[in-house]
Amino acid sequence: MKSWYRPGSLLSAVDFLARHSGCTRIIQGGTDVMVGRSRWLDDDVHWLDLSGIAELRELYVGAEGGLIIGAGVPIARLRVDPNVVQYWPNLAGSASQTGAPAIQNRATLGGNICNASPAADNAPALLAYNAELEIIGPSGYRRLPYRDFHLSYRRTALEPNELLVRIVLPRMPADVCHYYRKVGTRAAQAIAKVGLSAVLHWNLEGAIDHAQFAFSSVAATPRLAVALGKTLCGKRLTQISLAQIQGLLEEDIAPVSDIRSSDSYRREIAGRLVWQALHTSIM
Ligand SMILES: Cc1cc2nc3c(=O)[nH]c(=O)nc-3n(C[C@H](O)[C@H](O)[C@H](O)COP(=O)(O)OP(=O)(O)OC[C@H]3O[C@@H](n4cnc5c(N)ncnc54)[C@H](O)[C@@H]3O)c2cc1C
The missing domain is CATH 3.30.465.10 (Uridine Diphospho-n-acetylenolpyruvylglucosamine Reductase; domain 3)
Incomplete structure (x- = not known):
């Protein structure tokens, strides 16, 4: 390690980054960075520790x-x-x-x-x-x-x-429905096989007029299911099927198989979580 710097202000941090451009590692809580600790600390880099700001x-x-x-x-x-x-x-x-x-x-x-x-x-x-x-x-x-x-x-x-x-x-309107669920191997210390956060609003006619579905672990990045959200707007629950959700999700997600899950399981669960979000939010 070249140096360890723990500034007390953002300006000092930005100045340090500029002076050591390309050879600085940023650390905050360290729970990701320090997982490979011995390797990281051996690296010939400056460390910028943000925990004092x-x-x-x-x-x-x-x-x-x-x-x-x-x-x-x-x-x-x-x-x-x-x-x-x-x-x-x-x-x-x-x-x-x-x-x-x-x-x-x-x-x-x-x-x-x-x-x-x-x-x-x-x-x-x-x-x-x-x-x-x-x-x-x-x-x-x-x-x-x-x-x-x-x-x-x-x-x-x-x-x-x-x-x-x-x-x-942004502040959420008081009458939106919120849904979150993480599916993993255990309740704690498990990385998600699939996670869904949904924000929904049903109008007085019983149709959806706002729908945001965002996933973890179903693509190369965390993913907002834009096509699904757009298509479900204007629909009542009785006009939506699980098969339709699964079909729409094909446009939005691209899961892979890895040590935690298979792509087909992730696809199946992603659709079922959306189905559950719709059914629990309208009640
Ligand atoms: C045992 C264990 C279990 C875990 N379980 C989960 C889990 O269930 N779910 C989950 O999501 N994660 C999990 N993690 C991963 C980790 O705890 C989280 O991702 C955590 O939020 C990382 O925050 P941190 O402050 O520790 O980041 P750090 O390790 O300090 O930094 C992470 C990365 O972000 C960069 N960075 C940090 N702050 C900034 C900033 N302000 N500006 C620019 N870059 C920055 C760093 O350079 C680094 O690349 C787990 C980790 C461990 C060790």
Whole structure:
């Protein structure tokens, strides 16, 4: 290791990144980065430790009612924060199923999405809630819709000298229905075979007028099922079949077989989770 730097401000962090461009590794909670610890620490790189920047740990409801989550907010706080539990329950749900309590205490939301695993448990909630990201780099701040963040397998829209600062969730209307479910081998310490976060609104005629379905572990990146959401809008429950959902999902997802599951099981479960989300939300 060349050096370990733990700045107290974002500006110092960005300055450090620019001065050591191309040879710096960013670490927040370290639960992904440190898994390959001996190899990482042997690398000839500078380490930028973001855990001393108070701004990254802010969690509050902003003036317009949206939720502002610093990239360094531990997953454990999202699980119990009263605002998250009440207004963005899918995120509280996914936080409570990320790893296990010891991991949740160190792991951060920013690390979960910057690590860019297609299985990241909290990514579907952020997609379904239309999250926006605030990013800082040498030329200042920029905003990016989260749906444009994951470019391909493990590749994000972050430029080399940029940092994720915060995640912003718009306020949800009071009458939308929220659904989250993770299917894994066990209830804790299991990576998702499939995860679904859905946000739905049914109008007074009993038809869907807003539908966002976002998945983990069904493609190379966390995936918003755009075709499915669009097609289901305007439909009543009686006009939707499981076969139709499975067919529509073919446009949106591309699961693979790996050590955790097969592509066919993932396809089957993805459709059934959508079916369950529709049926439980209309009641
Ligand atoms: C035992 C165990 C169980 C786990 N179980 C789960 C699980 O069930 N579900 C799940 O989703 N994950 C799981 N994980 C993975 C991990 O805990 C999460 O992805 C966690 O949220 C990562 O956050 P972190 O702060 O520890 O990230 P770090 O390890 O510090 O960083 C992760 C990546 O993000 C980058 N990064 C971090 N912060 C920023 C930033 N602000 N700007 C730019 N880049 C940044 C780092 O450079 C690194 O590439 C598990 C890990 C372990 C060790």
